[in-house]
Amino acid sequence: xxxxxxxxxxxxxxxxxxxxxxxxxxxxxxxxxxxxxxxxxxxxxxxxxxxxxxxxxxxxxxxxxxxxxxxxxxxxxxxxxxxxxxxxxxxxxxxxxxxxxxxxxxxxxxxxxxxxxxxxxxxxxxxxxxxxxxxxxxxxxxxxxxxxxxxxxxxxxxxxxxxxxxxxxxxxxxxxxxxxxxxxxxx
Amino acid sequence: xxxxxxxxxxxxxxxxxxxxxxxxxxxxxxxxxxxxxxxxxxxxxxxxxxxxxxxxxxxxxxxxxxxxxxxxxxxxxxxxxxxxxxxxxxxxxxxxxxxxxxxxxxxxxxxxxxxxxxxxxxxxxxxxxxxxxxxxxxxxxxxxxxxxxxxxxxxxxxxxxxxxxxxxxxxxxxxxxxxxxxxxxxxxxxxxxxxxxxxxxxxxxxxxxxxxxxxxxxxxxxxxxxxxxxxxxxxxxxxxxxxxxxxxxxxxxxxxxxxxxxxxxxxxxxxxxxxxxxxxxxxxxxxxxxxxxxxxxxxxxxxxxxxxxxxxxxxxxxxxxxxxxxxxxxxxxxxxxxxxxxxxx
Numbered sequence: 001x002x003x004x005x006x007x008x009x010x011x012x013x014x015x016x017x018x019x020x021x022x023x024x025x026x027x028x029x030x031x032x033x034x035x036x037x038x039x040x041x042x043x044x045x046x047x048x049x050x051x052x053x054x055x056x057x058x059x060x061x062x063x064x065x066x067x068x069x070x071x072x073x074x075x076x077x078x079x080x081x082x083x084x085x086x087x088x089x090x091x092x093x094x095x096x097x098x099x100x101x102x103x104x105x106x107x108x109x110x111x112x113x114x115x116x117x118x119x120x121x122x123x124x125x126x127x128x129x130x131x132x133x134x135x136x137x138x139x140x141x142x143x144x145x146x147x148x149x150x151x152x153x154x155x156x157x158x159x160x161x162x163x164x165x166x167x168x169x170x171x172x173x174x175x176x177x178x179x180x181x182x183x184x185x186x187x
Numbered sequence: 188x189x190x191x192x193x194x195x196x197x198x199x200x201x202x203x204x205x206x207x208x209x210x211x212x213x214x215x216x217x218x219x220x221x222x223x224x225x226x227x228x229x230x231x232x233x234x235x236x237x238x239x240x241x242x243x244x245x246x247x248x249x250x251x252x253x254x255x256x257x258x259x260x261x262x263x264x265x266x267x268x269x270x271x272x273x274x275x276x277x278x279x280x281x282x283x284x285x286x287x288x289x290x291x292x293x294x295x296x297x298x299x300x301x302x303x304x305x306x307x308x309x310x311x312x313x314x315x316x317x318x319x320x321x322x323x324x325x326x327x328x329x330x331x332x333x334x335x336x337x338x339x340x341x342x343x344x345x346x347x348x349x350x351x352x353x354x355x356x357x358x359x360x361x362x363x364x365x366x367x368x369x370x371x372x373x374x375x376x377x378x379x380x381x382x383x384x385x386x387x388x389x390x391x392x393x394x395x396x397x398x399x400x401x402x403x404x405x406x407x408x409x410x411x412x413x414x415x416x417x418x419x420x421x422x423x424x425x426x427x428x429x430x431x432x433x434x435x436x437x438x439x440x441x442x443x444x445x446x447x448x449x450x451x452x453x454x455x456x457x458x459x460x461x462x463x464x465x466x467x468x469x470x471x472x473x474x475x476x477x478x479x480x481x482x483x484x485x486x487x488x489x490x491x492x493x494x495x496x497x498x499x500x501x502x503x504x505x506x507x508x509x510x511x512x513x514x515x516x517x518x519x520x521x522x523x524x525x526x527x528x529x530x531x532x
Contacts, residue, residue: 004225011221012213019208023201030207038220045224108198116437117425127196133337143377145334145342149525152335152517153490158191160488 007048010055011041017129018059024128025067039066057131057138064121064139111161119154126151290331290343290475290524292509293493295482299471302481302498304461311454311501315411321449322408324352328444329367329476332526334377335517342375342382343524346391350445356398362391368475405442411451413458420459432463432485436492436506443503443530450500457501466494476529480504486511490525505529 001009018040023033040063044051052058112120125131125139137147201208213221328348335341345366352358364376364385373384376391404423410416421430424438439456442448448456460466465485472482472495480495489512495505507527513520 008221008225011224015213015217016208016210017203020201020203020205023205023208024199028200033208034216037217041220042224108194109200112195116434118437123192123195127192128199128201143334143344143382145336145377145382146332146344148335148337148517149333149341152514152519153525155191156489158195162191162194163488 003048003051006051007045010044010051010059014056014059015041017056018063021060021063021129022067024124036063036066052138054135054138057135060125060129060131060139061141107165108162111158111165114161115154115157118150119157122147122150122154123158290527292522292524293472293474293482293495293507293527295470295472297470301468301470303468304457304466304483307481307496307498307501308454308457308461310499311450311457314500315450315454318451319449320411320451321447322411322452323447323449324408324445325350325358326444326447327531328528329365329531330526330528331366331475331524333519333523334382335519337516340518341523344377344382345374346376357396359393359395361393364389364391405445409442409446409448409452409455411449411455413455413462416452416455417459430463432465433487433492435459435463436485436494439494439503440506440528447530447532448502450502453497453500453502456503457496460494460496469493471498474505474529475527476504476531478504478529488512503530 137144
């Protein structure tokens with residue numbers, strides 16, 4: 001197969017997986033997903049000669065770079081809107097569920113958001129994209145041992161955040177609450 | 188309670204079965220985009236290094252008054268090739284005993300007096316008083332990073348990385364396997380998913396990145412007063428709330444992996460570090476490049492971070508991360524150095 005045909009096959013096979021990857025990181029702004037995914041495949045098209053035999057983790061790596069630029073722009077716009085106080089969504093939810101509740105949901109995202117962007121990304125790739133360590137390494141552009149190291153650290157830090165939230169809940173008032181409201185961050 | 192990965196897995200905001208993004212035939216727009224990419228004959232396609240015009244805000248973000256290039260196009264630059272060859276020739280030597288031993292944590296000199304960070308911040312401000320800067324985009328870093336595996340013992344990978352920015356805002360990155368403590372000896376390196384010994388000076392990668400469109404921290408120049416630097420680092424860390432000490436250490440790493448600071452920026456950074464909670468002075472150390480510095484320790488869950496600062500200018504010389512809790516799953520022992528980064532000038 002030529003590079004062009006390989007690219008077209010990868011596009012058709014992985015379009016929706018890349019869309020899910022992007023949607024998971026755009027914090028509910030689903031209207032922007034299609035546009036970002038189009039940029040991801042535009043960049044991938046230009047680099048199609050680099051496309052590996054298993055292209056999905058590599059496409060995630062391209063998407064990660066595209067998103068980091070899109071999110072920076074969004075972060076600045078978001079802060080401006082916050083200042084103006086005109087956007088209800090900008091005020092965010094400050095009450096979180098207890099880590100002891102049966103169904104983890106927003107509080108897990110909350111614990112994740114407290115980590116550095118690089119830690120968040122290795123955890124998301126492992127759990128949400130369900131990548132193995134070798135695939136995580138491709139997506140992050142590092143060796144597999146380095147990826148394992150990053151995952152190990154990120155897990156430890158996430159566990160510490162969860163434990164600290166449990167402690168806060170146990171010691172705090174009946175309605176658990178974050179110490180400091182924080183905007184969801186992106187990796 | 189389930190382990191942290193299982194909890195996160197259950198909190199996936201867009202599961203694979205999500206009807207909005209479920210696997211299946213492409214939508215109309217996706218088909219059209221593929222046709223646009225594949226459609227024109229080869230000689231009419233956009234030239235490599237140029238963005239296709241996009242639509243909407245992201246497209247506008249990526250377009251500009253002059254042709255933009257994606258940073259993801261990797262090409263070998265002549266400058267990188269020359270630097271690579273010179274470095275390889277300089278560093279490669281006869282193979283003797285491999286330099287594979289894991290580094291030990293830095294040792295604080297027992298007879299040294301710890302210098303409080305406030306005092307060092309004052310010294311740094313004095314050193315920066317003449318107003319000269321020396322700020323330069325690019326970095327020169329030597330690191331020793333532990334690599335882990337579920338079925339093999341951890342290994343330490345020594346790497347030297349040089350990033351140079353060019354006048355047109357493109358930059359080149361050269362990564363070489365080398366351990367300056369053992370010049371000329373074979374070095375452990377990680378290739379395509381596996382590790383093995385390579386010659387000292389072996390080029391792991393060389394890449395040229397076209398001009399970046401980003402004007403946000405850490406791409407934009409760091410300010411040299413503490414208040415503005417604090418806001419800059421928060422932006423670089425994507426947060427609107429004050430940085431915690433671990434976050435400040437993380438983002439310091441990010442900053443120094445992009446910029447070589449001048450004396451004024453060094454002084455501003457030390458002031459921020461002096462204001463951070465939990466960084467305690469422990470005394471004098473000699474780092475792995477033989478430089479003398481003052482060490483400051485932060486104890487986090489499961490790990491200890493040691494920051495090494497120049498005793499006169501306050502410049503960050505290095506950051507060492509040591510495990511304080513063993514993790515048998517990965518063969519990690521308490522006291523193992525997880526990584527050490529030495530920023531060179």
